[in-house]
Amino acid sequence: MQTQAQLxxxxxxxxxxVQELEALNKWYMEQLKLLRQKKFGASSEKSKRDDQEQLNLFNEAEAERQPIAVEPDVETISYQRKKGKRGENIKDLPVEVIExxxxxxxxxxPACGEELHVMSKEVxxxxxxxxAKVKVIEHVNYVYGCRNCEKNNIETPIITANAPKALLPKSMxxxxxxxxIMSQKFxxxxPLYRQEQEFKRxxxxxxxxxxxxxxxxxxxxxxxxxxxxxxELLSRDLLHADETTLEVLCEPGRPAQTDSYxxxxxxxGDTDHPVVLYDYQEGRSGQFAKAYLAGFSGYLQTDGxxxxxxxxxxxxxxCGCWAHVRRKFNEALVGPAAKQPDSKEAIGLAYCNKLFDVEKKAEHMTPEERHKLRQKEAKPIIEEFYKWIEACWADTLPQSLLGKALTYAQNQKKYLTAYxxxxxxxxxxxxxERSIKPFVIGRKNWLFCNTPGGAKSSAAVYSIIQTAIENGLNPQAYLEYAFRQIQLQxxxxxEKLLPWAEEIPVSCKMPNKKA
Known part of the structure; x- marks a missing residue:
């Protein structure tokens, strides 16, 4: 029979x-709710106070619709014509006038038979x-000779008219x-197979x-x-970096399903001449970043x-990323208890939002003014945040979503405070992340690259195109101008081909963009 001490x-x-099983059950429930949120919930990380500024993609008509105003008892007639904004949206487009x-x-x-005069115009x-349409341009290059020299001299001078060389030798x-082609794909x-079908049509x-x-x-x-x-990129003091997966089918010695990057x-944002470059590599090792950034010295902002x-x-x-910290606390808001304003998850998210509020105040400040504001307002918030994290560990499971958010913030403290x-x-x-998004969207359409050569070419074209867009250029017009200059010279x-060069023609610049 068991003693009281044994019992x-x-x-x-x-x-x-029981406590361990309850904690494990809570963890599984968090994972289930998180997966549901990722699959069916809104993907925006903005807080509720920002939600009113966002439009629901599938309810855009309802979101834009204005409520029907109550008709006034007394009709008011106004002869003042309001100036619309429609003309502003098209003012930079080319105009063809038909009179x-x-x-x-x-x-x-018709009344008296006298000549009519123009009294006004209705526009x-x-x-x-x-x-798009395809046509053939024949470059006919005339070659000239001298009939007199052909008859009387041993040698006859041959003179050929100047003509631009082919962009690619023996190619149409x-x-x-x-x-x-590059603009359509990138x-x-x-994808190129869809372009093949379009050209056939x-x-x-x-x-x-x-x-x-x-x-x-x-x-x-x-x-x-x-x-x-x-x-130009490596000469700057501040850079950002990110990476995403890419499937390359025919990589030597690697299975087709192996992830490349x-x-x-x-x-x-401290420059008027932004540069966006992509680099294809077989893996995610930090050695790739170290090799690519050889010669750079300054601040590099990344994720964790x-x-x-x-x-x-x-x-x-x-330098770390506070958006990643906010994202992890936002992901932890998956249960009714977590969504309460006094829950640890909500408190952690509130701290992050306070820091972003400070940044909104400093949006139009000079770097010196922004630095002073951060020292005055952001630094105390961060110090209080990390004291709060220390107090949270007593009753927080490291494996829980809240625990992962706290662990990430704690491990990244050195980099998160660097800003x-x-x-x-x-x-x-x-x-x-905004700059890598165009590649991610493109990947959803063409899914993979066939060869490493194709992946490297994709990285190069994305680099040219996204840098052009960041500098207010129409990427197709800019590429056409660049290839034309390569042909002619x-x-x-x-230096005259760089997206911010003064020699870039106005026709390459996007409408409604300042020169």
């Missing part, structure tokens, strides 16, 4: 086991679009077509293999421009991926 010990063990006048024989008054504007591709996310048969070869050879022509952009490096610590060995200062040192550093790495000045 008490057994009871304590059972209580402990409608009376024939000369009808420009007489109506409408938008039209010129669809033009600068316009090359820019169009801006509009249209336009009356020309161009295989996707042909299109792919053109893109790869076109990238080779852009290599000097890419090298100049990378040199597309790395992104870009300038921060430990691979970037390799860059620290080269003297680079890493307080310089007013130019941003509070988050959202700038890099034997010795090319790359």
């Amino acid at each position: 008490e010990e057994e009871n304590a063990e059972l209580k402990k086991r 409608y006048t009376l024939p000369e024989g009808e420009q007489t008054c 109506r504007k409408e938008l039209t679009i010129v669809p 591709v033009s600068a316009e077509l090359m820019a169009y 801006v509009n996310a249209m 336009l009356g020309v048969t161009l295989s996707r293999q042909n299109l792919s070869n053109w893109v790869i050879k076109g990238v080779a022509l852009l290599e000097p421009l890419l090298a100049a952009l990378k040199k 597309m790395w992104l490096y870009r300038t921060s 991926w430990h691979g970037y610590h390799k860059v620290e060995e080269a003297g680079v200062t890493l 307080l040192a310089d007013g130019r550093i941003e509070i988050s790495n959202n700038r890099a 034997d010795t090319l000045c790359i």
Whole structure:
């Protein structure tokens, strides 16, 4: 028969086991709710106070609809014509004017027979679009000789008229077509097999293999421009970095399902000449970032991926991302208890929101003013936040969603507080995430790259296109201009091709963008 001491010990063990099972059940419920939230819930990380500014994609008509106003008892007539904004939206577009006048024989008054004069004009504007079409341009290059020399001299001078060289030797591709193909795939996310079908509908048969070869050879022509952009990137003091997976089917010695990575490096918001560059690599090792950023010294803003610590060995200062901290606390708000205003999850999220509120105040400040404001307002919030984290550990499971949020914030403290040192550093790495998004959207359409060469070409074209867009250029027009200059000039000045160069024509700039 068990003694009282044995029963008490057994009871304590059972209580402990019950607590462990309850904690494990809570963890599973959190994971289930988190997966449901990711699959069916809203993806925006903005807090509820920002929700009113967001439109529901599927209810846009209802969201934009204005409530029906109550009719006034007394009708008020106003003769003041309100100036609409429609004209502002189209003021930078090219205009074709079509005038409608009376024939000369009808420009007489039907009452008295005297000649009519123009008393006013009624102008109506409408938008039209010129669809894509394919045509052939024949470059006929005349060669001249001298009949007198042919008859009387031993040698006859041959003079050939000047003509632009082919963009690619023995190829029909033009600068316009090359820019169009690249823009369709890397801006509009249209895979080459869909472009093949589109060209067939336009009356020309161009295989996707042909299109792919053109893109790869076109990238080779852009290599000097890419090298100049990378040199400009590494000369800056502040950079952002991020990476995402990429499937490359025919990589030597690797299974087709093995993840490769597309790395992104870009300038921060402290420059008027942004640079966005992509780099394809077979893995996610920090050695790739260290090699790519060789020669860079300054601040590098990233997420919490430990691979970037390799860059620290080269003297680079890493900065963390508070948006990632906020995201983890937001993910922890999956249960009724967690959503209460006084829950630890809600409190942690509130601390993060306070820091972003400080950044909103400093949005239009100079770096010096922003630094002073952060020291005055953000630094005390961070110090209080980390004291609160220490007090939370007593009754928080490290494996829970809240525990993971606390652990991430604690482990990243050195990097999360680095932005307080310089007013130019941003509070988050959202700038890099926004820049990698076009690649992610494109990947959803074309799914994978066939070869490492294709992946490297994709990285190069994305670099040129996204840098052009960041500098207010129409990417297709800019690519066309660049290829045209490569065609026309034997010795090319790359500095004049940079997206912010004064030589870039106005036709390459996007409408409604300042020069």
